[in-house]
Amino acid sequence: MSPLVTLTGDGTFRAPSAAETARHDLPADPHLAALMRLRALLGDDVEDQIATRLYLPSAFGIDSTDHMLPATLALLAETTGDLVSYGWRLGPGVGAAWQHARELRERTLDAARIALLGYEGPLMTTALGPATLSAATFLGSGERTLGDPGAVRDLPMLLAEGLIDHLDELRDRVPGARPHLLLREDAVAGVHEGRIPTPSGRRRYPALRAPEIGMLWRSLTAALRDYGLDADSVTVGVGADVRLLRAAREAGIRRMAIGPRRMPTLRTTEGRALWEGIAQAHDDGCHFELVVDPRAGGRLAPELETMLEIWNRLGHSDADAAGCTLLAHTGAAHAVHAGRVDPSAQPDRSTLLDEDAIEALLRVAPTWAGRVAS
Numbered sequence: 001m002s003p004l005v006t007l008t009g010d011g012t013f014r015a016p017s018a019a020e021t022a023r024h025d026l027p028a029d030p031h032l033a034a035l036m037r038l039r040a041l042l043g044d045d046v047e048d049q050i051a052t053r054l055y056l057p058s059a060f061g062i063d064s065t066d067h068m069l070p071a072t073l074a075l076l077a078e079t080t081g082d083l084v085s086y087g088w089r090l091g092p093g094v095g096a097a098w099q100h101a102r103e104l105r106e107r108t109l110d111a112a113r114i115a116l117l118g119y120e121g122p123l124m125t126t127a128l129g130p131a132t133l134s135a136a137t138f139l140g141s142g143e144r145t146l147g148d149p150g151a152v153r154d155l156p157m158l159l160a161e162g163l164i165d166h167l168d169e170l171r172d173r174v175p176g177a178r179p180h181l182l183l184r185e186d187a188v189a190g191v192h193e194g195r196i197p198t199p200s201g202r203r204r205y206p207a208l209r210a211p212e213i214g215m216l217w218r219s220l221t222a223a224l225r226d227y228g229l230d231a232d233s234v235t236v237g238v239g240a241d242v243r244l245l246r247a248a249r250e251a252g253i254r255r256m257a258i259g260p261r262r263m264p265t266l267r268t269t270e271g272r273a274l275w276e277g278i279a280q281a282h283d284d285g286c287h288f289e290l291v292v293d294p295r296a297g298g299r300l301a302p303e304l305e306t307m308l309e310i311w312n313r314l315g316h317s318d319a320d321a322a323g324c325t326l327l328a329h330t331g332a333a334h335a336v337h338a339g340r341v342d343p344s345a346q347p348d349r350s351t352l353l354d355e356d357a358i359e360a361l362l363r364v365a366p367t368w369a370g371r372v373a374s
Contacts, residue, residue: 001048004322004369007361008053010291010329011068011126011182012352013038015060020355030062031107035115041358043119049373050365053180053325055124056112056170061349062104068184069136069346070101072128077161084138086199087344090151091140105166113173120176127163129183129236130155130216131208135196136187136343144344146196146205156216160223167229181229182257183220185237186333187343188213189262192244195339214247221252231255235289235325239337240264242274249281256281257327259291260303262337266310279314289325291333294360300367308371322372328353328361 015030016037026033034057042052058071065083073081073088081088082095116123128136133155134146145151167179190196194207221234231254238248240262248256258278264271282288292301304326308318332351335341 002323003045003051004049004372005365006051006053006325007042007046007365008124008182008289008325008327009042009055009057009353009358009361010327010333011055011057011124011184012059012061013055013057013358014349014352014354015062016355029111030060031111032115034060035108035111037355038358039115039119041355041362043121046362046365050369053122053124054116054119055126055180055182056108058108058126059352060104060108061352064346065097065100066104067347067352068126068128069344070097071105072133072159073098073137074101074105075127075162075166076155076158077165079158079162081137086142087138088136089138089140090145109166109169109173112170116174116177118176119174121178122180123170123174123177124180124182125163125166125170126182126184127159129185129188130159130220131191131213132185132187132343133159134208135191135205138199138344142199144196144198144205146191146208147198152208152216153219156220157223160220160227163224164227167227179229179233181224181234182327183217183234183236184257184333185239186336188237188239188244189241189337190339190343192239192241196343210241210243210247211250213244214251217248217253218251225252232287237291237333240274242270242277245274245277245281249286254285255287255289257289257291259329259334259337260307261291261293261331261334263307266313275310275314279311279316282320287323287325289327291327291329292361292364293331293357294326294328294364295357300371301364304364304368318371319373324372326361326365326368328357330357 015034042054059067080094081090083097137145235255237257
């Protein structure tokens, strides 16, 4: 029987504090402690119709370098760089911060061998997607990577090669894992709408059209399919624009992450077009993963209530939403999406998921499952 809902996270998990480590009798190593807690929370399905997708965190917040952007940069094949005054720079030579990010990735993989010993089931890896990387990184000239079309075109293949190597290493350490990939495109709206500022702040980089972004996604996912990761094992954050949704579909993407909080309402022309596009994609066999903050009050997160109301107004029943994935997130990507936070900025540790957030997701799940049960 297919699950009514699957639960997972956004690829982050804050390492337990000293008090939490003592309370749960965890090892002192923060990577190992975090993975043991995450396995305890998401390592088994909640019940027959509520499934979970365990994930290997890309960010634990152990130090200022331990967040999603450097974790993704550490994956890029044949790429070097460093953290400089204006952000993460791609260029010759491996700086101390870049090397540290690589070491953190290795520590996570080593911890997975112990914490996930004997585990069999889905295991998700998370990385930033190429559109977001182009906006979040800089070249040696000081310009963002977004300003160099050739460098932007290279990002999908560099990321694909690095991810393939990473997945091979993960399979070696956790042989029973079924890999899944989440590509977070937190800044895709800014890239698509031409809102990313140049270093001077006096102008903006030209908008990257939806078909061009779709080509980045196509290049990346095609390489992953050649490796053996099929379309149902890759989730891509597609933003909140019907043109990006169409570009994703044309790129062969079948599993898409959307944030109901970011979506325009049916009262706008753009909103109706987007929601109708989502409904059509759903009818055509695409799967949607809903980015929610499960701690945002009530038995069901407000954005999920709003989404079901819109779904009903489009002529679909609650039962038509069965099979969705709820992806827990604190809201940090919403701020980047809206342009309130620069994608190159290092996020605060408080933006990472913690145990309370995952437990809140587990509490939300039965209410959602009850609503969508046919």
